[in-house]
Structures are given as C-alpha cells and as structure tokens.
Amino acid sequence: MSFYKNVTAKPWEYTSPTVGTGPESAFASSSERIALTLFLVVVGVIFSLLAVSYYVRMEVGDWVPMNDPGLLWVNTAFLILSSVLFQLARNTAQGENFARARALFVAGGLCAVLFVIGQALAWQQLTSNGFDVANGPASAFFYLLTGLHVVHIVGGLWVWSKTTFRFYSQAELASVKHSVELCTTYWHFLLVLWVLIFAVLANT
Amino acid sequence: MAYVPLADQDKDHELHDPHTFITKYVWSQDHKVIAIQYGGTAICVGLVALVLSMMMRLQLGFPDSFTLIDPSSYYQAVTMHGMIMVVYLLTALFLGGFGNYLIPLMCGARDMVFPFLNMLSFWVYLLSVLILMSSFFVTGGPTGAGWTLYPPQTITPGTPGHDTGILLMLISLGVFIIAFTMGGLNYVTTVLQARAKGLTMMRLPLSVWGILVATILGLFAFPALLVSAIMMTFDLTLGTSFFMPAIMAAGEQLDYNGGSPILFQHLFWFFGHPEVYIVALPAFGLVSDVLSTHARKNIFGYRMMVWAIIAIGGLSFIVWAHHMYVSGMNPYFGFFFATTTLIIAVPTAMKVYNWVLTLWEGDIRLNTPMLFAIGFVFTFIHGGLTGLFLGNVVIDLPLSDTYFVVAHFHMVMGVSPVLVLFASLYHWYPKITGRMMNETLGKVHFWCTFLGTYAIYLPMHYLGFLGVPRRYYAMGSTDFIPESAQALNANITVAALFVAAVQILFFVNVFWSLRNGKPSGNNPWGATSLEWQTTETPPKHGNWGSDLPVVHRWAYDYSVPGYPQDFIPQNVPGDFGVSEDHDHETEMKEGPLAN
Numbered sequence: 127m128s129f130y131k132n133v134t135a136k137p138w139e140y141t142s143p144t145v146g147t148g149p150e151s152a153f154a155s156s157s158e159r160i161a162l163t164l165f166l167v168v169v170g171v172i173f174s175l176l177a178v179s180y181y182v183r184m185e186v187g188d189w190v191p192m193n194d195p196g197l198l199w200v201n202t203a204f205l206i207l208s209s210v211l212f213q214l215a216r217n218t219a220q221g222e223n224f225a226r227a228r229a230l231f232v233a234g235g236l237c238a239v240l241f242v243i244g245q246a247l248a249w250q251q252l253t254s255n256g257f258d259v260a261n262g263p264a265s266a267f268f269y270l271l272t273g274l275h276v277v278h279i280v281g282g283l284w285v286w287s288k289t290t291f292r293f294y295s296q297a298e299l300a301s302v303k304h305s306v307e308l309c310t311t312y313w314h315f316l317l318v319l320w321v322l323i324f325a326v327l328a329n330t
Numbered sequence: 331m332a333y334v335p336l337a338d339q340d341k342d343h344e345l346h347d348p349h350t351f352i353t354k355y356v357w358s359q360d361h362k363v364i365a366i367q368y369g370g371t372a373i374c375v376g377l378v379a380l381v382l383s384m385m386m387r388l389q390l391g392f393p394d395s396f397t398l399i400d401p402s403s404y405y406q407a408v409t410m411h412g413m414i415m416v417v418y419l420l421t422a423l424f425l426g427g428f429g430n431y432l433i434p435l436m437c438g439a440r441d442m443v444f445p446f447l448n449m450l451s452f453w454v455y456l457l458s459v460l461i462l463m464s465s466f467f468v469t470g471g472p473t474g475a476g477w478t479l480y481p482p483q484t485i486t487p488g489t490p491g492h493d494t495g496i497l498l499m500l501i502s503l504g505v506f507i508i509a510f511t512m513g514g515l516n517y518v519t520t521v522l523q524a525r526a527k528g529l530t531m532m533r534l535p536l537s538v539w540g541i542l543v544a545t546i547l548g549l550f551a552f553p554a555l556l557v558s559a560i561m562m563t564f565d566l567t568l569g570t571s572f573f574m575p576a577i578m579a580a581g582e583q584l585d586y587n588g589g590s591p592i593l594f595q596h597l598f599w600f601f602g603h604p605e606v607y608i609v610a611l612p613a614f615g616l617v618s619d620v621l622s623t624h625a626r627k628n629i630f631g632y633r634m635m636v637w638a639i640i641a642i643g644g645l646s647f648i649v650w651a652h653h654m655y656v657s658g659m660n661p662y663f664g665f666f667f668a669t670t671t672l673i674i675a676v677p678t679a680m681k682v683y684n685w686v687l688t689l690w691e692g693d694i695r696l697n698t699p700m701l702f703a704i705g706f707v708f709t710f711i712h713g714g715l716t717g718l719f720l721g722n723v724v725i726d727l728p729l730s731d732t733y734f735v736v737a738h739f740h741m742v743m744g745v746s747p748v749l750v751l752f753a754s755l756y757h758w759y760p761k762i763t764g765r766m767m768n769e770t771l772g773k774v775h776f777w778c779t780f781l782g783t784y785a786i787y788l789p790m791h792y793l794g795f796l797g798v799p800r801r802y803y804a805m806g807s808t809d810f811i812p813e814s815a816q817a818l819n820a821n822i823t824v825a826a827l828f829v830a831a832v833q834i835l836f837f838v839n840v841f842w843s844l845r846n847g848k849p850s851g852n853n854p855w856g857a858t859s860l861e862w863q864t865t866e867t868p869p870k871h872g873n874w875g876s877d878l879p880v881v882h883r884w885a886y887d888y889s890v891p892g893y894p895q896d897f898i899p900q901n902v903p904g905d906f907g908v909s910e911d912h913d914h915e916t917e918m919k920e921g922p923l924a925n
Contacts, residue, residue: 135532137632137884140905157443157523161515164549168511172553175600179557179593183572188588260569263588270564 162308166315169278173319176274177326180267184330191330192264195251198324201244208237209310209317216310219303228293231306234313235286238279245276264330271323275316282312348871359445360871361430364452366762368426371452375459376419382407384830391823393804401803402490405474408801410462412477413499416605417506418459420747424612425510425548426455428754429517429541431762435861436538438526438879438901440872442516451516454509458502465491465498473499476801478598481573481591485566487580497566500559507552507559517545526860528881532636533900535859535885536629539636540615543643544608550647551604558597565589595657599650606743607646611639613750614681617703619885620753621685623857624700625692626896628886630684638677638684645674655723656730664723671721675714682711693889693896698772699855702753705780706746713742716791731801734794737787745783752779752836759840760854764867765847767839775835782829789818856897859885863899 183189211234218227249269252258257265289305296302348354355363386407388396399407430448434441442448465472474490475483483489484496491499521534521542561572565586573594574586622629629635651659651667685707694700716738719725729735752775759767796815798805805811853862865875879901887898893906 132531134633135530137530137532138628138886140883157519160522161444161519164515164518165511168549168553171550172557175554175557175597179561179572179597182593182596183590186588186590188571259564260585263571266564266568266570266572270561274560 156304158304158308159311162311166312169315169319172274173271173323176267176271177322180271180326183263183267186263188263189330190262190264192257192262192268194268194324194327195248197244197248197251201241201248202320202324204237204241204244205317205320208234208241209313210234211237212306212310212313216306219299219306222299224299227299227306228290231286231293231309232290235283235290238283238286238313242276242279242283245272248272268327271327275320275323278316278319282309282316285309285312357449359441359449361434361442361445361448362762362869364448365427365429365431367452368430368455369423369428371456371459372419372423372427375414375463376423378463379411379414379419380830380833382411382414384827386411387823387826389803391820402474403471404803405476405801406472406490406495409474409476409479410466410472414462415744416477416609417503418462420609420743420751421510421548421605422455423751424609424616424747425517425541425545426452426513428537428612428616428758429513429545431758432537432861433517433520433541434524435761435864435869435873436535436859436885437521437524438529438860438874438881439520439524440874440878443520443524444516447512448516451509451513454505454512458505458509461498461505462502465495465502468494468498470495478595478602479562480598481562481565481589481594482575482577482586485562485574486577486584493566497563500563500566503559504556507556510548510552514545514549518542518549526879526881529860529900532633533881533884535615536618536632536635536639537612537615537859539639540611540613540618543639544611547604547611547643547646548608551601551608554597554601558594558601562594592654592657592659595654596651599653600647602653603650604643604646607642609743609747611643613706613747614639616754617706617750618681618685618688619857619859620699620703620750620757621688621707622886622888623757623855624695624697624703625689626695626856626888627688627692628888630687630690631680632884632886634680635684638680641677642674645670645677649674652721652726655726668721668723672718675718675721678714682707682714697756698767698769698776699753699757701773701776701780702749702756705776706749706753708780709741709749709783710746713738713740713746717742728797729794731799732794733790733798733800736800737790737794740790741787745787749780752776755840757855758861759843760850760867761861761864762868763844763847764850765843765845766850766854767843767847771835771839771842775832775839778832778835779829782825782832785825786822786829789822793818853899856895858883858887858897858899860900863901 211230215227215230215234218230249272252265252268257268259266259269285305286309289302289309292302292305348358348360354360358364358367385398386404389399389404430442433439462472470491470493472491473479473484473495475492475496479496479499485492521538525531525534558573561570564570565572565574569585571586571589573591574584574589575591576587577584618629618635649667649670651663652671655664655667689704716734720729720735720738756767756772759765793815796811798811798815805816850867852864852867855862860879860881861869863879864873880903881900882903883898883900885900887893887900887906889896890898890906898906
C-alpha cells in the first residue's frame with residue numbers, strides 16, 4: 127500500500143478483510159533492523175545536540191583552540207579498516223563461506239579494539255601535555271565527545287563478542303548472518319559519526 | 331530470504347508459559363505483568379510526590395502553624411514533587427504502564443517484540459527510582475534547585491543538595507532515559523511490526539496512536555535531557571564549565587568560567603516541552619477511546635485525530651523557548667516561539683472539538699470512566715486557554731513566575747492527565763483483573779476530585795493576577811499583595827488536603843474490587859477494540875490462545891445502523907455499514923441510534 131493510500135484510507139468504510147494483511151501491513155524489514163535504525167536516530171540526536179552545544183559554547187570569549195593529537199588520524203584509519211572488514215564479512219556471509227566470514231568479522235572487531243586503545247593513548251598524550259578535562263571548554267568537549275563515541279563503540283563490541291561467540295559455537299551461517307548485517311550497519315554509522323566528530327573537533 | 335510479517339509467522343507459535351513464581355511475577359517477560367510492575371512503581375513514587383505537595387501546601391496555607399519544613403526543605407519538596415510527577419509518575423505510567431499493557435493487546439500481538447528488553451526496561455526504571463529516592467537519605471538531602479535544574483544555582487553552594495543530591499538526581503535521570511529508550515524502541519517496533527492481520531495503521535485505536543507518537547517524541551527529546559545531565563555532571567564533578575559562568579558563592583570566587591546557563595535552558599526545554607506532549611498524547615489517545623466507547627459513537631474525525639496527534643508531535647519540537655521569554659534570549663526568538671505556540675493550539679483545539687462532537691447525540695453512559703473522561707475535557711480546555719495567555723510574550727512577562735503559571739501547568743499537565751489516568755484505570759481495570767470496580771465509590775471519587783481540583787487551581791489564577799510569586803516559602807510583608815490572598819491560600823490548602831484524602835477512596839476501590847468486584851466477563855463495556863475480544867479475562871500469557879485475531883474493521887464501529895448490537899468488534903467479518911443508496915432522510919427521522 128502506497129504511503130498516500132495509507133494516509134488517506136477511510137477506515138470507517140468496510141473493505142475486504144484481506145486489505146492490510148500480509149507483508150504490506152508492516153515494514154518489510156526485520157524488527158531488529160527497525161529497532162536498530164531507531165536507536166541510531168536516537169544516538170544521532172544525542173551527538174547533534176552536543177555539536178550544537180559545542181558551537182554555542184565556542185562563541186563565549188574564553189574558548190582557547192586546542193591542537194588535536196595526530197594519533198587521531200591513525201585511529202581513524204583503524205576505524206575505517208574495521209568498517210571495511212565488517213562490510214566484507216557481511217558480503218561473504220551472503221555467499222555461505224563460513225570460515226572466511228568469521229575471520230573477517232573477528233578481524234573487523236579487533237580493529238575496533240585497536241581504535242579504542244588508540245583513543246585511550248590519545249587521551250594519555252593530551253593529559254601529559256597538560257590538557258585535562260577541566261583545562262578549558264575545548265578540551266572538555268574533546269573528552270566528552272570522544273568519550274561518548276568510545277562508549278558506543280564498546281557497546282558495539284559487546285554485541286560483536288556475543289556474535290563471535292555464536293560464530294564459534296554454531297556451524298550454521300544463517301543463524302549469525304542477520305547479526306553480522308546489523309553489526310555492519312552499526313559500525314558504518316559509528317564511522318560516519320566519528321568522522322563528523324573529528325571534523326567538529328578540528329574546527330576550533 | 332523474503333520477509334514474513336510477524337502476524338504471519340505465528341502458525342506454530344510455541345508459548346513459553348512461565349511456571350515458577352519468580353518467572354511469572356518477578357523476572358517476568360510478559361507485557362501485562364511488566365505493565366503492572368511499571369504502573370505500581372509509578373503510583374508508589376507518585377504518592378511520595380503527593381505527600382511532598384501536601385507539606386508545601388500546609389506551609390503556604392498556614393505559614394506560622396507548622397514546623398514540618400524549613401525554607402531549604404520547601405525547595406527540595408518543590409523540586410522532587412515536580413520531577414517525580416512529570417517524569418517518574420506520568421511518563422512511566424502512561425508509556426511503561428498503559429503502553430505496555432495496551433499495545434500488544436490492541437495490536438493483536440502475543441507480546442512486545444523484544445520481551446527481554448521490555449523486562450530490562452522495567453528493572454532499570456526501578457533502579458532509577460531507587461537512586462532518586464536514595465537522595466532523601468544522603469547528607470544535604472535531595473536537590474532543591476527546582477525541577478528545571480537551572481545552573482548556576484543548581485550546583486552552587488547555598489542551594490540545598492548542591493553536591494550529592496543533584497548528582498543522584500542527574501544519575502537517576504540518566505538511568506531513567508536508558509530504561510525509557512529500551513521500552514520505547516520496543517513500543518514503536520511492536521506497533522510497526524506486530525499488528526494482527528488486517529490491522530492497518532489507520533485502523534488502530536487512537537490510544538495506540540497517542541502512545542506511539544509520544545514514544546517517538548520521547549526517543550527524540552530525552553537525548554536533550556541526557557546530554558544536559560551529562561554536561562552538568564561534568565561541571566559538578568570534573569570542574570568543567572559547560573554551563574557554569576564565572577561566579578562568586580559566599581564571598582568566594584568559584585572555579586568556573588565562561589559557561590552558558592542559557593544553553594542549559596535551551597537543552598532542558600528542548601526536552602521539556604516535548605515532555606508535555608509525551609504525557610499529553612497518550613492521554614489524548616486513551617481519552618478518545620473511553621469517550622467513544624461510553625458515548626456509543628464512533629470517534630468524530632478519526633483521520634483528523636490521527637493527523638492532529640502527528641502534527642502536535644512535530645510542532646512540539648519548535649515551541650520550547652516559550653518557557654524562556656524572561657531568560658534574556660534574543661527578543662526575536664520570542665516572536666518566533668509565540669507564533670509556533672499559537673499554531674500548535676490549532677491541532678490541539680481540533681482534538682477538543684472532536685471530543686465534544688463525539689459526545690454530540692451520543693448514547694452517553696455516565697459511568698465512572700466516562701465521568702473522568704468528560705472531566706478531562708473541561709480541565710484541558712481551561713488549562714489550554716490559559717496556555718494561550720502565557721504563550722504570548724507581552725502577557726507572559728508580567729505573569730511569569732506567578733501562581734498563574736502554577737495554575738496553568740497544573741490544570742493542563744497535572745490534573746488533565748491524571749483525570750485520564752483515572753478514566754483509563756476505571757475503564758481497563760476489568761480487563762486487567764477480571765472484576766468491575768465499585769461504581770458508587772468511583773463516582774464519589776470523581777466528583778470530589780474534579781470539583782476539588784477546581785477549588786485548588788481556579789483561585790491560583792487569581793493569585794497570579796495579584797502578582798503572588800511562585801516558589802516562595804513564605805510571602806513575608808509585601809505591600810502589593812492584599813491580606814485576602816492569604817485567606818485564599820488557606821482555602822487552597824484545605825481543598826488540596828481534601829483532594830489528597832479522597833484518593834484513598836480510589837485505592838480502597840482498587841483493592842476491595844480485586845476480591846469483591848462483580849465479575850466483568852470479557853467485554854463489560856461493549857467495546858470494539860481487540861483487547862476486549864480475548865477469550866480469557868485477564869488474558870493469559872500469549873494473549874490469544876492458539877490463533878491470533880484477524881481484523882476486519884476499524885476500532886470505532888459503534889451504533890452501526892442495521893447491526894443488532896450497538897458495537898461491532900474489530901475481529902468480526904462482514905459489511906454491516908450503510909450502503910450507497912441508503913436513505914439518509916429516513917435515518918434522520920428515526921435517529922441514527924434507532925436500533
């Protein structure tokens with residue numbers, strides 16, 4: 127049923143009982159995917175509001191620009207690699223090559239672990255250079271934005287570890303295929319989010 | 331793999347019926363049990379907030395007679411009363427309680443789509459309540475910053491609970507938002523995915539529409555509160571200056587610099603205004619169904635009602651700064667937000683007209699749920715009209731921070747949603763328990779509550795016009811406030827105590843009827859929507875026995891001419907409607923409800 131038909135339906139008029147049954151009565155997508163999409167929208171709202179706050183706060187006179195550590199570029203490369211590996215795992219999972227899909231999926235997660243470690247090192251560099259969280263609004267936002275992003279990555283890694291466990295405990299690719307697809311979507315989203323955060327942080 | 335909708339996947343559905351007490355009633359994944367857990371917790375914490383308001387009223391009505399609270403604990407009571415009522419009672423009860431109970435039943439589903447997440451949602455909510463309640467027992471007590479938690483005052487020494495109290499409040503809000511998000515994802519996905527065969531979106535009862543759109547609002551609005559809570563926690567614990575400007579406290583320069591308190595206000599109200607509709611939209615939906623059922627008439631303008639809900643939901647995100655006319659923001663903002671505020675009144679007024687037109691020539695049954703529903707229409711119109719006053723900048727400025735504001739928001743989002751809650755509890759109690767509630771007690775409860783709330787809030791409007799400021803512990807000697815204002819204040823307190831005491835009748839009724847109420851049967855009100863068509867009442871785990879219902883019509887086929895009963899349940903097949911060549915003149919003469 128088209129969108130227009132749906133919103134202009136006259137529900138008080140009797141129509142044959144088959145109308146609205148079958149796939150057209152719901153989104154042709156799994157419940158998990160719909161919930162994930164909604165969740166990503168919520169995450170998007172959180173970071174958009176933080177970005178708005180960042181620019182509003184920047185207008186106040188005490189803003190001192192901060193040099194972002196160069197390590198962030200390396201970390202970004204790890205996250206891109208992670209996303210690419212997840213995508214490859216997803217594509218391989220469509221083709222029923224179980225062992226290869228598993229290897230790519232595990233490698234993708236490990237790259238994300240390296241990203242998290244890299245972010246921690248970047249924080250360490252900053253604090254040793256005297257930029258702690260209370261140093262000024264720029265560094266406060268740096269820790270807040272990168273920290274919240276890492277929290278989301280770690281949440282994703284938790285799901286990744288559960289899926290990895292299922293990869294090793296079950297031989298059926300079909301049972302994990304859907305999880306791999308959802309993880310991939312989540313990873314791409316977090317990559318785009320990270321690139322935007324990086325751009326915002328670089329704009330001081 | 332082609333996608334198969336949930337309703338079609340159910341052929342060999344195995345019901346994992348829980349058997350032990352723990353899995354059935356404690357760690358339950360059944361949406362009905364979770365609904366009752368949510369509702370019970372929300373009502374308990376709401377009673378705490380009610381007691382706090384009584385303590386405030388005793389102080390205001392009889393300032394020299396009671397030593398219950400001092401100025402500090404007065405502010406703490408104001409803060410906790412507001413926050414508990416808005417977030418932990420109303421949001422939780424409408425969405426966690428009624429949302430959980432009604433969505434799967436009204437959609438013809440066996441349960442929520444993610445039952446485990448649903449269970450988790452309740453327990454995390456309970457955790458947030460416990461964290462909030464624990465702030466009563468820490469040194470310094472709960473925060474006394476007002477429910478809006480405006481910095482810099484919130485975390486500045488001198489404000490009650492400026493260290494531990496506010497920290498617990500912020501953590502509790504964060505935990506609540508996590509709980510809400512888990513529940514909210516579930517509600518939306520269930521409505522979109524788990525509807526029964528034939529139940530198109532436009533055949534859904536308005537309750538589901540209200541809860542659905544309110545949940546979407548919550549998913550978009552609560553992040554603003556989360557963000558501001560996190561940033562304020564940073565300011566409080568890590569010494570950042572997101573919101574805290576350079577400030578002196580008790581003669582000492584604090585370690586803050588350059589933060590923007592107005593930024594907090596924008597973030598807070600970007601959450602705070604949609605929050606009004608997170609509470610109001612489910613109430614709109616539920617009351618529509620109660621009115622239609624007890625007036626034995628289809629809801630007037632169903633599509634208009636749906637689109638009004640959606641329009642209000644959308645507009646609610648662009649009116650937030652009408653809470654900030656006196657904050658010192660750019661005056662042009664005031665122009666913009668006053669305009670949007672007047673625009674949002676249009677779909678809201680449409681809904682009110684439609685409720686009244688639903689009653690028009692209805693076969694009205696003035697039983698308890700219906701009385702509460704009609705009472706809501708009154709209080710909502712009154713609260714809405716004063717909203718038009720306050721939405722205009724020039725009228726708002728002199729009325730800001732007076733009792734007029736207190737009267738307005740209590741009428742529109744205190745009394746009105748609570749009346750709907752009562753209407754809904756009386757209406758769905760038979761489905762939840764299988765027993766009817768006592769009508770006489772219910773009617774006494776209604777009239778005392780309805781008239782009592784008017785006795786409380788009508789005079790408050792007048793106090794506001796006199797310029798009596800809100801949030802004051804005691805008026806002291808102020809020249810512009812006449813002596814008679816204090817007499818009015820005393821009257822309001824007496825009325826408030828009366829209304830609070832009358833609520834005991836409700837609780838007596840709930841518990842008495844559990845054992846002694848008349849057995850209700852499956853469909854005591856003769857209602858059309860699916861939740862009344864279950865084979866057992868209360869519905870068993872899985873709701874529908876072996877076969878899911880199939881829906882053939884919308885939820886409002888009441889008093890259809892030519893049909894022997896005055897309602898046609900949604901799962902009854904067949905066209906009983908008025909045919910094309912129907913003789914409208916005969917119908918006019920005989921009346922549409924001739925059967």
